Amino acid sequence: MESSQTFQPLDRRKVYEQVAEQLLGQIGGGHLSTGDALPSERELTETFGVGRSSIREALRMLESQGVITSEPGGAFVVAHAANPLNSSLQLVFTLDSEAGLHDLFELRRIIDCEAAALAAIRRTAQHVAEMELSIVEMEQALAADGRDERFIAADLRFHLAVAEATGNRLILYSVQAARDVIRRALLTVVNVPESPESAIVEHRAVREAIAAGNPGAARDAMCTHLDRVERDAGRGATNG
Numbered sequence: 001m002e003s004s005q006t007f008q009p010l011d012r013r014k015v016y017e018q019v020a021e022q023l024l025g026q027i028g029g030g031h032l033s034t035g036d037a038l039p040s041e042r043e044l045t046e047t048f049g050v051g052r053s054s055i056r057e058a059l060r061m062l063e064s065q066g067v068i069t070s071e072p073g074g075a076f077v078v079a080h081a082a083n084p085l086n087s088s089l090q091l092v093f094t095l096d097s098e099a100g101l102h103d104l105f106e107l108r109r110i111i112d113c114e115a116a117a118l119a120a121i122r123r124t125a126q127h128v129a130e131m132e133l134s135i136v137e138m139e140q141a142l143a144a145d146g147r148d149e150r151f152i153a154a155d156l157r158f159h160l161a162v163a164e165a166t167g168n169r170l171i172l173y174s175v176q177a178a179r180d181v182i183r184r185a186l187l188t189v190v191n192v193p194e195s196p197e198s199a200i201v202e203h204r205a206v207r208e209a210i211a212a213g214n215p216g217a218a219r220d221a222m223c224t225h226l227d228r229v230e231r232d233a234g235r236g237a238t239n240g
Contacts, residue, residue: 014054014057015050015051015054016054016055016057016058016061017058019044019048019050019054019055020058020061020062022048023038023058024062024067027067032078034078034079035077035078036078037071037075037076037077038068038075038076038078040075041055041056041059062076063076066079067079067083069083081169101230101233101234104181104182104185105229105233108178108182109223109227111171111175111178112159112162112163113219113223113226115162115163115168115171115175116162116206116209116210116215116218116221116222117215118167118168118215119163119166119218120209120210120212120213120214120215120217120218121213122166123165123210123211124165127161127165127210128165130157130164131158131161131203131206132207134157134158134161135154135158135200135204137150137157138154138158138196138199138200138203139200141154142196142197142200148190151190151196152183152186152190155186155203156179156182156183156186158203158207159175160172160175160176160179162206162210162222163176185233186229186233188233189229189232189233192232195229195232198228198232199225202224202225202228203225206218206221206225
């Protein structure tokens with residue numbers, strides 16, 4: 001009995017895709033590390049035995065994915081491991097009109113609250129010191145009437161210090177990836193009356209719970225902080 005199914009011929013993968021895949025394999029295999037320069041276009045053309053247009057397309061593909069970045073003079077270097085995730089998250093928030101403020105803070109609660117709990121278990125004295133330094137920088141920025149990028153930068157450094165204290169590289173990369181999206185939200189929050197002052201108090205509560213090695217208290221303190229920031233972000237967006 002003959003089958004009624006019909007199949008379309010399989011397309012051969014484009015040459016530039018195969019080049020990009022092999023370059024990605026070199027990076028993933030540790031042969032090329034963050035900051036390392038890729039071979040020149042001419043060298044890659046000779047190595048792969050393909051046209052320069054295929055090499056250029058492969059490099060453009062990897063650059064658009066955040067895997068490599070261009071340097072002055074036209075050279076490409078391997079980007080930080082978190083860069084592709086960072087680029088993708090920013091693109092999602094740009095293109096998806098349904099991804100709103102609540103989605104962002106829900107994501108933060110999933111990541112940051114559990115990160116705080118893990119940090120309370122795994123932190124070192126250096127991690128706690130970095131959190132304290134970030135809080136001091138927030139205080140100094142606010143004392144200088146710094147309701148701007150200085151305060152926000154210190155705020156974000158605190159959350160990165162918490163993520164670093166978990167010892168989990170993927171948690172750290174996730175927090176780093178969300179940083180630029182969060183920064184845009186905080187630009188409105190920082191001008192809400194009493195919000196920066198509240199952030200300092202709440203960050204200190206998180207830091208103290210982590211320093212005390214109390215994961216439950218650290219989780220609760222971080223969730224309380226993010227709930228309040230989300231409310232203020234809504235107020236800031238409305239007033240703006």
